[in-house]
Amino acid sequence: MSAASGKLIKGATGDWETVIGLEVHAQVTSNSKLFSGASTEFGGEPNSHVSLVDAAMPGMLPVINEECVRQAVRTGLGLNAKINLRSVFDRKNYFYPDSPQGYQISQYLSPVVGEGEVMLELDGGRTATVGIERLHLEQDAGKLLHDRSPSLTCVDLNRCGVALMEIVSKPDIRDAEQAKAYVTKLRSILRYLGTCDGDMEKGSLRADVNVSVRRAGATELGTRCEIKNMNSISFIGDAIEHEARRQIEIIEDGGTIDQETRLYDPGKGETRSMRSKEEAHDYRYFPDPDLLPLEFSEAFVAGIKAGLPELPDQKKARFIAEFGLSPYDASVLVAERESADFYETVLAGLADKARDGKLAANWVINELFGRLNKEGRDITGSPVSSEQLSAIVDLIGEGTISGKIAKDLFEIVWTEGGDPRALVETRGMKQVTDLGAIEKVVDEIIAANPDKVAQARARPQLAGWFVGQVMKSSGGKANPQTVNDLLKSKLGI
Amino acid sequence: MSVDAATVRRIARLARIAVTDDEVPHLQGELNAMLAFVEQLSEVDVDGVEPMTSVTPMEMKKRADVVNDGEIADDIVRNAPATDDHFFLVPKVVE
Numbered sequence: 001m002s003a004a005s006g007k008l009i010k011g012a013t014g015d016w017e018t019v020i021g022l023e024v025h026a027q028v029t030s031n032s033k034l035f036s037g038a039s040t041e042f043g044g045e046p047n048s049h050v051s052l053v054d055a056a057m058p059g060m061l062p063v064i065n066e067e068c069v070r071q072a073v074r075t076g077l078g079l080n081a082k083i084n085l086r087s088v089f090d091r092k093n094y095f096y097p098d099s100p101q102g103y104q105i106s107q108y109l110s111p112v113v114g115e116g117e118v119m120l121e122l123d124g125g126r127t128a129t130v131g132i133e134r135l136h137l138e139q140d141a142g143k144l145l146h147d148r149s150p151s152l153t154c155v156d157l158n159r160c161g162v163a164l165m166e167i168v169s170k171p172d173i174r175d176a177e178q179a180k181a182y183v184t185k186l187r188s189i190l191r192y193l194g195t196c197d198g199d200m201e202k203g204s205l206r207a208d209v210n211v212s213v214r215r216a217g218a219t220e221l222g223t224r225c226e227i228k229n230m231n232s233i234s235f236i237g238d239a240i241e242h243e244a245r246r247q248i249e250i251i252e253d254g255g256t257i258d259q260e261t262r263l264y265d266p267g268k269g270e271t272r273s274m275r276s277k278e279e280a281h282d283y284r285y286f287p288d289p290d291l292l293p294l295e296f297s298e299a300f301v302a303g304i305k306a307g308l309p310e311l312p313d314q315k316k317a318r319f320i321a322e323f324g325l326s327p328y329d330a331s332v333l334v335a336e337r338e339s340a341d342f343y344e345t346v347l348a349g350l351a352d353k354a355r356d357g358k359l360a361a362n363w364v365i366n367e368l369f370g371r372l373n374k375e376g377r378d379i380t381g382s383p384v385s386s387e388q389l390s391a392i393v394d395l396i397g398e399g400t401i402s403g404k405i406a407k408d409l410f411e412i413v414w415t416e417g418g419d420p421r422a423l424v425e426t427r428g429m430k431q432v433t434d435l436g437a438i439e440k441v442v443d444e445i446i447a448a449n450p451d452k453v454a455q456a457r458a459r460p461q462l463a464g465w466f467v468g469q470v471m472k473s474s475g476g477k478a479n480p481q482t483v484n485d486l487l488k489s490k491l492g493i
Numbered sequence: 494m495s496v497d498a499a500t501v502r503r504i505a506r507l508a509r510i511a512v513t514d515d516e517v518p519h520l521q522g523e524l525n526a527m528l529a530f531v532e533q534l535s536e537v538d539v540d541g542v543e544p545m546t547s548v549t550p551m552e553m554k555k556r557a558d559v560v561n562d563g564e565i566a567d568d569i570v571r572n573a574p575a576t577d578d579h580f581f582l583v584p585k586v587v588e
Contacts, residue, residue: 031558038563046579047569051562055569067558095509097583145580146587153587154580157569282507292546292553 004120004128006174008216011248015216018244019224020179020209021133021171024186025164026196027140027204028071034139034163035062035105042202046156054161056100061290068163069294071195072112072137073304075165078193078311079132081116083301087136089291092283097155098141106166107136108285112294118169118189119313120181121331130182131170140164165196171210171221176237183207183233184335188312191337206231211243213251222247223257227264227271239264243271315340323347323357332365338379339369342386349390356397363393367410388413391420404476405429432477435486438470441478442486445469453491460493494532495525 008015030040036053053060076083088110091103113135120128142160144153167186173179187205190196198205212224227243230236242264247257262271310318312334319330334340343364350356368389372382392409395401401409401424409429413420424430432438445466446453456462470483496504501521505512512520566579575582 032556032560032562036563037556037559037561039560045566047566047581048579049563050566050569052565052568053562063554063556065558066555069555093507095507097581097586144586146585148577148580149582149585151585152575152582153585154577155583156580282503284507292551294553 004122004126004174004178006178007176009213009244009248012252016213016244016248017216017218018175018240019171019212019214019221020173020175020240021224022169022173022179022182022210023208024167024169024183025140025206025208026075026167026186026190026198028068028137028163028165029195029197030065030067030071030163032065033161034065034068034137036161038161040162044158046154047158049158050160054100054157056102062105062288064291064294065163068137069112069296070304071163072135072165073296073301074193074308075167075190075195076113076116076135077301077305077308078189078195079113079116079118079135079167081132081135082114084110084112084114085296085298085301086110087112087294089137089288089294090285091288092138092285094283096141097153098144098160100142100157100160104139104141105288105291106138106285110293111136118182118185120178120185122177122181125327128172128178128181130172130178133168133170135165135167138164138166171212176240179209179240180233180237183236185312187233188335188337192309192311194309200231200233203231207236209236209240209243211240211247212257213244213247222251223259225257225259225271226261228261228274230264232266235264235266238266238269239271242269246271312340319343319361323353323361325358325361329361329365332369333361336379339364342379342382345386346389346393349387350397351394352397356393359397360389360393363389363410367407371414383415383417384410384413388417388420395420395424399479400424400431401429402431402476402480405431408476428475428477430477431479432474435482438474438478438482439486441470441473442466442483442490445473446490456491457493460491463487463491463493466491494528496521496528 006018008017010016027040028034032038033040033051033054036051038051038054039049041049053062073083087107089105090108092106092108093103095102111134115134116132118130118132120130122128140159140162142155142157144155146153148154169182173182183205187198190205191198196204200206207230209227209230210224211227212222214220214222225243225247227239230239243262250257261274263274264271316327316330316334319325319333320327325333332339333343343361346360346364347353347357350360368382368384369379372379392406392413395409396403396406409420409423412418412423412427452462452465456466466487467480467483470478470487471480498517498521501517501524502512505520570576570579570581573581
């Protein structure tokens with residue numbers, strides 16, 4: 001796998017390349033936990049979503065949630081990855097109050113999903129492919145609260161045992177921009193698939209970022225540091241830049257990088273060492289004797305594959321092929337599942353999709369998204385429904401209103417609501433295509449302005465003034481093409 | 494395979510078991526005896542043999558994705574030495 005080249009960082013002694021790999025932890029969308037029947041719902045009273053299995057009471061045995069397995073397979077298929085029909089759960093041993101078991105049930109040597117890949121689109125139309133090393137299922141840990149008491153830590157096990165997918169990339173990422181594009185794309189794929197809600201604020205998606213640097217042109221990897229628990233895409237970018245510069249400075253000053261775990265402090269804009277994690281790296285993995293190997297058939301995988309939704313890359317290609325959208329517009333529409341769904345509902349409501357699909361895209365992106373952005377709203381809170389937007393686009397497409405009037409109509413629908421077609425009737429916004437009516441206006445204006453007529457005959461580009469006058473006196477409702485044609489023949493230019 | 498005294502102390506530390514220096518030689522002897530016993534298995538040639546996970550062919554049992562457990566916070570924290578508002582309380586651990 002050859003990685004796309006990234007932005008080099010200038011050091012005191014030359015250029016440096018950053019090499020990045022990510023481990024993304026994505027919370028599986030499911031009703032109950034990976035190995036128990038307790039709820040996965042966010043929040044809840046302390047220790048209310050906890051079963052005796054999650055609390056690791058003696059004698060309790062884990063039983064796997066089949067939907068979590070399906071979700072992992074679904075995600076693997078969405079990442080074009082190899083699905084392993086047999087995988088094994090292992091115990092990853094560590095001692096910490098967030099895990100009453102004293103170990104995390106995870107997958108070590110035999111993950112449920114093997115190698116795959118994710119396509120990235122970067123600025124300027126460049127693309128990059130990032131290899132996926134593996135995806136495995138594992139348990140989330142409980143939550144520790146340190147601020148309720150000066151001397152004690154409160155432990156809430158509500159998250160303990162919730163299914164996570166750990167998605168490990170290959171070290172194919174070469175700068176902060178690519179890393180951000182990777183997480184953005186991965187999040188989008190997960191949300192399309194419905195396997196993870198991607199809510200980074202609630203911790204449904206978080207990433208450990210492995211960063212190392214090497215001189216431009218070098219082929220050996222440098223020593224890496226792992227920045228733990230990043231839950232914001234922009235912080236991931238910032239942390240990579242800071243960490244790469246820190247490493248370059250150390251090496252250029254003659255030092256060496258210690259392989260270690262670090263935390264990013266967004267307030268200070270620096271990473272710092274988490275020494276306490278050093279010793280814990282000895283996880284003493286071994287197969288979990290409580291769980292048989294996870295096995296399923298080709299038919300099980302095929303059944304899931306048959307039910308996969310259309311993913312962003314496929315959708316984008318279809319929008320371009322069917323409706324002639326530009327690659328950029330298509331990317332904007334497919335980036336978020338909600339946006340793509342909205343556009344598709346607008347399309348479904350159009351009288352002539354083939355004719356007006358591209359026009360509809362322009363209206364969704366420029367008018368609707370533009371307006372939503374300006375007011376800090378997202379598509380789910382749009383005051384203009386897809387039906388209303390379809391109607392507006394229909395009205396333009398069939399020539400009932402001009403694009404300019406459509407903007408006024410959009411404004412009315414946005415602020416007052418209502419059926420666009422009825423509004424056009426009641427408020428007299430219809431485009432005038434009646435030749436006689438327009439001709440009358442044209443004649444009046446020509447008669448009233450003999451001096452301008454003479455000027456326009458001498459310099460035809462001045463005819464624009466007449467177009468403006470006719471449009472003004474028709475309230476913008478005259479069909480501009482008709483006005484133009486009429487003026488040309490009347491003025492003899 | 495055998496363990497030295499330092500390894501014994503490390504294993505104990507990882508498992509959070511308090512082991513005094515006096516106990517180390519005894520534990521080291523016991524662990525090494527166990528390891529030597531298990532070591533006999535390496536005499537068997539298992540090249541190409543699939544690891545056996547069960548003596549009878551069994552499939553892993555799976556559960557439907559329904560919430561049918563939890564909402565028993567009282568029970569969950571009942572045995573805890575210290576609790577507050579259904580939280581477990583432990584000595585302060587901060588990164």
